[in-house]
Amino acid sequence: MRKHIFNAGPCKLSDRTLENTSKAILEFNNSGQSIFEVSHRGKDFQAVMDNTVELMKEVLNIPENYSVLFLGGGASLQFCMIPYNFMKKKAFYLDTGTWSTKAIAEAKLWGETVVVTSKDKDFTYIPKDFKVPSDVDYVHITTNNTIRGTEIFEDWSFDAPLIADMSSDILSRPVDFSKYVMVYGGAQKNMGPAGATFVIINNDYLSKVVDRPIPAMLKYSTHIDGGSMYNTPPVINVFAIRETLLWVKESGGLVAMNKLADDRAKMLYGAIDSSKMFKSPVVKEDRSRMNIVFVFEDKYKELEAEFIAFAGSKNCVGLKGHRSVGGFRASTYNACTMDDVKALVSVMKEFEEKHA
DSSP states (O other): OOOEEOOSSSOOOOHHHHHHHHHHHHOSTTSSSOTTTSOTTSHHHHHHHHHHHHHHHHHHTOOTTEEEEEESSHHHHHHHHHHHHHOSSEEEEEEOSHHHHHHHHHHTTTSEEEEEEOGGGTTOSOOOSOOOOTTOSOEEEESEETTTTEEOOSOOOOSSOEEEEOTTTTTSSOOOGGGOSEEEEESTTTTSSTTOEEEEEEGGGGGGOOSSOOOGGGOHHHHHHTTTOSSOOOHHHHHHHHHHHHHHHHTTHHHHHHHHHHHHHHHHHHHHHTOSSEEOOSOGGGBOSSEEEEEEOGGGGGGHHHHHHHHHHTTEEOOBOOTTTOSEEEEOOTTOOHHHHHHHHHHHHHHHHHHO
């Protein structure tokens, strides 16, 4: 029986992605070889890479003058690569949680960071109405915060170039990429299995690369010129990402994904807000649709482990909050169905009836 999966990443993937990737592992494209075994420079896999890039541009409506890359190292490597390539003296970072904090730590190795943060209230809101200095090299934001459960729902504009970590909300809504010089993220949320990193970068922005020695592997131009094959790419991951993109396209595209995200969030937050036992610590207007964080009212906190076990007995898994914050977290990415959410709501209500 397929469980109701709420893992934060790696996470639930579409049935199509799982089925077709499984078949390719046994035999890829009638080649008598597994996709684990084919040459990444052979024509069969080159077709997969080309098609995946084409689908990224089509499904996400990426402008023509942008390149799409699939790299290794996770979003965490991008925390380093971005300032290494683009930070001359100073950059602006919006600090909204664990991952943006890590990105800031890396950026400080190359220069001054101007930071606006929501740490004062445990990252339970998105700062707004802040000013960005006119002399920064770029602005960096994290659009969805997987651990604290906040999300930016609009495409902001600044006078400085805008770079966004969209690891956990890519493919969940239409995005105006013309407002960003670069968008990046780990693929293991809405896109595919862990092990691939996507980068969407405006080719014109490469003219802003800082004049200093940069190792070849850490240059964006290296990977653009090499078509994401300067070194061996994450082959199976790219294949799975392609299957996910095809599934999104066939399911109605980003408009459909956006509506589904709204519907899931409305149902689950509705159950949390109407509960006597559970509550959301996040400011209502900034509540993430991808990572729904909730906790017990104080008098029920000793029941956390019991609730996780009870949910597991009802086939709802992946609900334990991040180790740094505790509580609970339901990650409701694109492949999460309304039936999954209904099952979780039912578990919450049943548990509350027993204990509240």
